[in-house]
Amino acid sequence: MHRMIRINGKEYEIDADDRQSILQIINQLPVSFHSNCEYGKCGSCGAIINGKPNLMCKELVGNRQEIKLEPLTIFPHIRDLLVDFNFDLLRQDALPKFDFDYKEMQQLRRCIECFLCLEVCPAFKSFRDKIPISMILNKQLVRKSISQSIQSHLFNCTSCNSCSEVCPQEIEIFEKVVRRLRGLAPIEAHPSHLKLRKRVEKTGRSMSKEIDDTLLGKKFEVEKPIDNLILFLGCFGTLKKRFQELNRRYIEFLNQLGYSVIIPREQICCGSPLSKIGFEDLFQKLVDWNSQVFFVHQRLYDAEIITSLCPGCVSALKSQYHLKEIRNFADFLEEEIEIPKGTYYHQPCHDESRLAEKFNLKENVLCCGAGGGSRSFDPEVSRQIGSLAVDRLSEGERVMTTCPFCITQLETMLSIPVFHPLERFNKKERYIN
Helix, strand or coil, rough: EEEEEEEECCCEEEEECCCEEHHHHHHCCCCCCCCCCCCCCCCCEEEEEEEEEEECCEECCCCCCCCEEEECCCCEEECCECCCCCCCCCCCCCCCCCCCCCHHHHHHHCCCCCCCHHHHHHCCHHHHHHCCHHHEEEEEEEECHHHHHHHHHHHHCCCCCCHHHCCCCCCCHHHHHHHHHHHHHHHHHHHHHHHHHHHHHHCCCCCCHHHHHHHHCCCCCCCCCEEEEEECHHHHCCCCCCCHHHHHHHHHHHHHEEEEEECCCCCCCCCCHHHHHHCCHHHHHHHHHHHHHHHHHHHHCCCCCEECCCCCHHHHHHHCCCCCEEEEHHHCCCEEEEEEEECCEECCCCCCCHHHHHCCCEEEECCCCCCCCCCHHHHHHHHHHHHHHHHHCCCCCCECCCHHHHHHHHCCCCCEEEECCCEEEEECCCCCC
């Protein structure tokens, strides 16, 4: 099949089979690039392929008639797809010896140093060598240096998991490495996180405001329901007026679809914020508590499905509670919601739904910087990480997103309205609460 290959503004026409790799076809072109093994083991042939970083030897041509190739942006550009790998970020030392059991982090040994993780990391362009991935690649986490490493920006990570999504070795960089290293940090190394822990231990919530239990323990039933749902409010849903109102609208939305909604009074924080900053012991206690609450209510009301408006809570319930029937807002969205023109969609890192495609909206997939304990550890660092997302979103007239953390963060950084799909605008573009 005839293909058009675009490389840095130059166009090349070539015949290629769907089953050929990108690397195989550019080998036939008069362009410069790095390559060695051609089997995804050396990590040298990284490039941005149609806007997404990957190894050229690992990606097939498929049925695409046009393919755009660009060099990785994190290295100095030489020509074509050739970049200069020899810069200060990298020091080819031996894998460090940690002063703790390394067995759980054996995944690191699979790293082929392709650096695709750095290409997508939202913190890298602001902090370069002062982020967890760079520290690992730089071999900074050496014996007896955990305390220093914590002070040296191990928390400059938002847990967006973009690194794992592009890793050709499928290394779970945040879950298996960064999160576990954070668990080794001395408590005094992050007093703001210690304060968060004490708050959760005392109130069961990660926010500092008083709990509003208006919705807790309530049932919102319909005649002849399609099914009964358990609604997990999350910390935002019990502490902040705006998100309480959002949950009321969500309940009304679900009722209109024919679902009865049950809200357990005993539910507490899902524990996701604590897990991400290394407090695994307390996180497990929250998991055990909430799991028992879910079990009782599922049996009592014959309600298998659990839902939440918070993508972070949904992600935790799916991946760390190992519950099967977990649904988010978008799973129930059968009809289109009328979205004002000029709206950009901000894709939350932990939301698997793709509403930008559904509503045909311009999209920002860059992290806002609020997650992973980054905002509570250092708000200014968090804002710096989110600055690229803000630059992109500022091109629009308003921003839609589904995550309460993202809404809260972006509202402090943008001069345009930020709203959830369940909210509506009046003529003055203010929220109707």
